[in-house]
Amino acid sequence: MLGSKAPALSVRDAAGQPTNLASVAGAKGLVLVFTRSAKWCLYCQNQLIGLKEAEAELGRRGFPIAAVSYDPPAVLAGFAKARAIPYPLLSDEGPKTIDAFGLRDPAYAPGHYAHGVPHPAILILARDGTVLAKDGYRTRPTNEAILEAVGRLGG
Template sequence: MKFSHLMLPLLALLLSAKLFANPIAADAESVSPLLNGEQIPAVMLKDSSGKVVDLKNLIAQKPTVLFFYRGGWCPYCNNQLGQLKEIEPKLIELGYQLVGISPDSPEKLAASAGERKLDYLLLSDANMDAARAFGLAFFTSKQTSDAYLARMKLENPLFTTPEGEPRLVLPVPAVYIADKEGLVHFQYVNPNFKVRPAPELILTAAKLAATKA
């Protein structure tokens, strides 16, 4: 019994530390993303069929081009999905797999993949665990939250700000290239969601990273 009493404060401290280890940024410009030379974090996601996927185990299978996007409702994201589809054969030739992560539900991922005839893997990060672990998650403003929820009819769960206000949380769009050991060789993160890296840039970075792996 004494052991249990001693352990309770420690468990509470550990849970608290885990909760605040990857805080949600106040806005897109305040994120602290994972950088080159760092390791891909351990996180569990779901594919379009609802199957749980261990991201580190997935990346251990082959070098990976991993990208975060806001969702299938975002026109800039849809344009990027198409651009990546075009260069996927060249990435496969280089030995890579292409993986996309967004807050979309598995059902919405399946719809996006079917509509755009995507062959690469899309993963659901509805709880923003991956976005937080990568340091990409941020609170949208109240105006943006209200507008997106109303106009786009989003079903994303809301998160509470430090001030106690419910807000929509999104990932800053990003691209990561990692080897099978999970080491990041390239990262592109831009808080301006309208600007995405050119496919040629991603291919060039993938080729350079392949020579170092």
Template sequence: MRQLIFFFTLAFSAFLSAAEVTNIAAAPEKVSPLLPGINAPALHLKDKSGNTIDLSARYREKISVLVVYRGGWCPYCSRQLAGIQKIESQLIKMGAQIIAISPDSPEALAKSTVASPHYQLLSDNEMQMSQALGLAYFLDDNTALAYRNKLGVNFVDLDGKDKVALPVPAVFVIDKKGLIQFQYANPNYKVRLDESVLLAAVKAASQL
């Protein structure tokens, strides 16, 4: 069962993120991503320019391909984003838009080479969206040493110990009512969704 950690009051040291722990699993294998048929979280996130984006409004515009990735530093994520960009024109013809979310700050997103009016990068640097989607997990202590204060997001657990969290990479297809129609998440961050499967999922959602 996924480990649920509930916080009401958190004391943060100066170097820790102000992120709040509400739903972070103990390991990637223990996450529980939201399933098709459930409403997608409609939060407010920042774009690369620091503008606030209302996801509920974005959902209503078009079918949304929501890509959750670990960060621009991750080579597997970069390849995935590039692969989706290659099929962007096909997705647009189906009436879809692409929204890619990561723990990267807006400043880090501004350095991305992804540039398209149909392909938006958003910052989830407090991992509220990752937690709401059921994708957030804590890194083990050894792995966290390589990530701490560099990559991922810092939290404080119930015992007062600081930990680093990341999202399990995932792809959701969300219809204009905000319902999840397709979901793919794999605890093995090296394995990503094939673009042909994504095209099929968007086609099916567009015909509903």
């Protein structure tokens, strides 16, 4: 995956409008966060809230944040409003984008409320969609680690 082109985003923003990489990327690229759920995953909620602290600096460096989950747009809009999330929360109800990135957690069968969730992951994408860095789901990187990775990539 590193060095290859990321799959196209097939997501909607919290208002329900289709969104693509170009509309959320910054001058140099994007920090794309895959998260399980803003509705029920406490770890994910805390991560999304915590990323607010790095959002302005990442944007200044040309790599803004966007987060993808399988949650419907209404859930994401409610969470963003309640927690004052300043960056885009993107809905992949399909989950076409989650599957295209190979991140779907296979532990949940159809009919389970978590069917379609991704393994948590953070990818740093170049403006053209090339995957520059990826952090797996076993540990969630700190804001400092994300900023350091972006710095190594020229941001």
